[in-house]
Amino acid sequence: MIEAKQINKTFGGNHVLKNVSCMFDRGKTNLIIGQSGSGKTVLMKCLVGLFEVDSGQVIYDDRNFSVMNFEQRKNIRQEIGMLFQGSALFDSMTVMENVMFPLNMFTVHPYEEKRERVNFVLKRVNLENVENLMPSELSGGMRKRVAIARAIAMNPKYLFCDEPNSGLDPQTSGVIDLLIKEITEEYQITTIVNTHDMNSVLSTGDTVAFIFKGELWWKGNKDTILHTDNKELNDFVFGTELTSRLKK
Amino acid sequence: MKLFDSIGRYVILMSRVFTKPQKAKIFRHRLFDEFQHLGIESLGIVAFISMFMGAVVAIQTAYNIDSPLIPLSMVGFTVRQSVILEFSPTVISLILAGKVGSRIASEIGTMRVTEQIDALEIMGVNSANHLIFPKIVASLIMNPILIVFSMWLGILGGWIAMMASKLVTSTDYVYGIRLDFEGFTIFYALFKTLFFAFIISSVSGFYGYETRGGALEVGQASTKAVVVSSILIILFNLVLTQLLLT
Numbered sequence A: 001m002i003e004a005k006q007i008n009k010t011f012g013g014n015h016v017l018k019n020v021s022c023m024f025d026r027g028k029t030n031l032i033i034g035q036s037g038s039g040k041t042v043l044m045k046c047l048v049g050l051f052e053v054d055s056g057q058v059i060y061d062d063r064n065f066s067v068m069n070f071e072q073r074k075n076i077r078q079e080i081g082m083l084f085q086g087s088a089l090f091d092s093m094t095v096m097e098n099v100m101f102p103l104n105m106f107t108v109h110p111y112e113e114k115r116e117r118v119n120f121v122l123k124r125v126n127l128e129n130v131e132n133l134m135p136s137e138l139s140g141g142m143r144k145r146v147a148i149a150r151a152i153a154m155n156p157k158y159l160f161c162d163e164p165n166s167g168l169d170p171q172t173s174g175v176i177d178l179l180i181k182e183i184t185e186e187y188q189i190t191t192i193v194n195t196h197d198m199n200s201v202l203s204t205g206d207t208v209a210f211i212f213k214g215e216l217w218w219k220g221n222k223d224t225i226l227h228t229d230n231k232e233l234n235d236f237v238f239g240t241e242l243t244s245r246l247k248k
Numbered sequence B: 001m002k003l004f005d006s007i008g009r010y011v012i013l014m015s016r017v018f019t020k021p022q023k024a025k026i027f028r029h030r031l032f033d034e035f036q037h038l039g040i041e042s043l044g045i046v047a048f049i050s051m052f053m054g055a056v057v058a059i060q061t062a063y064n065i066d067s068p069l070i071p072l073s074m075v076g077f078t079v080r081q082s083v084i085l086e087f088s089p090t091v092i093s094l095i096l097a098g099k100v101g102s103r104i105a106s107e108i109g110t111m112r113v114t115e116q117i118d119a120l121e122i123m124g125v126n127s128a129n130h131l132i133f134p135k136i137v138a139s140l141i142m143n144p145i146l147i148v149f150s151m152w153l154g155i156l157g158g159w160i161a162m163m164a165s166k167l168v169t170s171t172d173y174v175y176g177i178r179l180d181f182e183g184f185t186i187f188y189a190l191f192k193t194l195f196f197a198f199i200i201s202s203v204s205g206f207y208g209y210e211t212r213g214g215a216l217e218v219g220q221a222s223t224k225a226v227v228v229s230s231i232l233i234i235l236f237n238l239v240l241t242q243l244l245l246t
């Protein structure tokens, strides 16, 4: 479980996050939704410590992350996997080296064991025979899968995904969403996913937090989100041609 | 104000760079990669420029000696002095600032804007140390080797030019090269080289690491890295020359 307590974050004079408090449950896919520019990425980066918060706290299962130094955070970081918007694969390394990287860095297992783990996670994300390809040789969807494989290589307790289906076609998006949901339940991970895609919300949203202009505006789940009278949320949910027609 | 701000951020970054690598084996691996990228791959351009510059200095000197009182061995002497004292350590370092500096800044800058640096940090890796430290160490080791190589080739280029043009005999040229040779000049040149190597790799690493935005900003960071390290090389060359030769 991850808890955000009254997080504030400003960039210069731009107050991006305003007193955001939220709980994210274990074994569930917890979504953060909102328009582009509403502060989803900033919130996620504050949770993992890529940005320092101005005020507020982030608690990882009773451990106060906000007051730790780099060395103390390193222990928690090894329990975190993160999937970045552009996949962020190391482009000078093969798929195999990418996935093995955290294992090489933080474990002392023999090569064979690491290799076995890499094969296992690649298989888990339904990739085969790509070990020796470079990231530039993969399609967008495959890069996402490799990034997921790398994120779960160390058996994380916490998984963060920033717009996992940005730049993918709807069908591939669905596959990636489902994969994240399955892995979350299978390994009982606390998963947090940023998205503005209503398909993902309705198929995977165990909990849903709606961020509007940097404030936590609404909390619920994939079922309650269709029956709310919150105006800003309705504008967001029924903002597209498809969803508004469905509503009628 | 902005200058002091940059210097402050540079110092903070360097304090993160100079820490113990997480895994010695991975560090060694990256170091050998950088020997290749920053050193071996620069051999060609260094050889080309050194040979031709040595040749030009020799030809210029030979044509400008028209008094019979000045012995022709002065040609070898002049080539040796100018190549060892200034041409190899300073001019070749400037060339390397262009070649190696832009490579470092664009590589690290690209990793920044594509969130690869964030990915390292998330895993708990000190990205500044992981990315920049091997480049600095590799430059400190490879640049002196390149510069000594350049000295040899510069002097050789002068000799070849003299043989081809028949302006000076081989005996005279070689006599000039050996005339009043002081080992200190090599020490002086290598000291400067080490200093410049540190400027090139750390300043370029800094501009790459500080990149924010996209492809355009990566290009700008790489240009800035080259310009700033070149200016610093020229400035410190003056300071070091004053300090070491007086």
Ligand SMILES: Nc1ncnc2c1ncn2[C@@H]1O[C@H](COP(=O)(O)OP(=O)(O)O)[C@@H](O)[C@H]1O
Binding pocket: A011, A014, A016, A034, A035, A036, A037, A038, A039, A040, A041, A042, A043
């Ligand atoms: N590194 C940064 N420096 C300054 N401002 C930033 C930075 N990152 C994000 N912002 C600002 O924060 C706001 C929210 O951005 P972001 O969290 O990326 O939105 P999104 O919800 O689309 O992920 C935007 O106004 C953006 O300009």
Ligand SMILES: [Mg+2]
Binding pocket: A040, A041, A162, A163
């Ligand atoms: Mg975003």
